[in-house]
Amino acid sequence: MFRFGAILAGGLVLSACDGPLSALQPEGPAARGIGTLWWIMLVAGTAIFLAVAAVLVLAFVRPAWLRRFGGTRLILWGGLVVPLVVLAGLVTAAFALGERVLVVRQDEALRIEAMARRWSWHFRYPGGHETVDLLHLPAGRDVDIVLTSEDVIHGFWVPRLGGKLDAIPGHTNIIRLRADRPGTYGGVCAEYCGIGHAPMRFSVEAHEPEAFARAVGLPPDEAGGMAADGEGGR
Template sequence: MIVLSCGLSGCAGNLSILDPAGPAAAATATLAIVMFAGAALILALVCVLFALAMWRPGIGEAVPPKRWLVWGGLVFPSVTLTALLVFALGTGERLLPHPGETRTVVEAHPEQWRWRFRYGDGRETLDVLHLPAARAVDVRVVGGDVIHSFWVPRLAGKVDAIPGHVNTIRIQADRPGRYGGVCSEFCGTGHTLMRFEALAHAPEDFEAALSAAAGPPRVAETTQEMPR
């Protein structure tokens, strides 16, 4: 379910899905806006018909009841919902990984109540995910102590970290910048403090920035691919 994160502070901000900074987040925001607009138009139409019926009783008596049922109860909902479904499927297709794309792979290890990110050569950072801008990054979320959920709202959707499982999500930042990330699944008394930052660097600066931020490479723990 898509939750519009406007709230009282408006629709912008570092945790707003309506201020996307990556292709997956942009597709999600577009889908949310179109679905909301479609629902608003349907509600407006129903309200207009109701207002006409109250203002001029009997205005629709010339239309046979069968026609109201067929066109209002079958044709209109079928056409509207089919159009929204086709749009949703087409938009969702853009969220899927495509073979042959250049990507970086990072492991995310959530723990009560912090995030540990491990890169391909064994280097690690704590509570800061470093990634190259304009390049796809596959984040392998490794379940550990309890259920957590990895979410960078401005870059992509969310994926759960379930003990005994490894789930992968593809994210991408269109440009260098800082993007807020959270655990979006209640995981204990420190849940509200379990935030992290996704820091996107220009591709040519990524290695240097990671070397400066991460400690020396450590021997990676054996991570077996577990059933999803």
């Protein structure tokens, strides 16, 4: 009975790792970087937990071993040196990743404007075409999503493609996304914005270049050469 329950619980937990909103199934460089950092933190966190648990068990089972190691040395290593090394590694990884995710000193990319309002997402493409709660992307290309809001602060998040960024009234934020291959991904509002926050979702469809041009009403020959003519200022 216990084994059955454990398998059921484990299955339930693991099933949460799948699906259109799973950050553990990255489909783009930004999300992959975040996923890597998540795995590093999981492994490091597990190792720290096991080490602390081991010391705790030793304190009960073999107190003499700890005494021989010395109280001061235990505090110095366990409380200072090891946490500092672990934290320094994590901070370095996070800084390096943050620099890559931010859109600075990088090439121009296709720009799509995203306007959030309670409680829907409005996307506008270079040719002027607009969609609601559905974002079309060309697969395999960098796209800058120029975010802003009409009313309150919202949060733009496509977990399988990249990190979160706030959509703020009167201000534009830019997040760079790239979908490695065509497919449909989920997006959510990641900043509480009122009674309609939870259902404020949108879909992201990544297409081949020709299909993307068709979807947003652009002539097919323009699909390849519209990198720099997006609208919206930085």
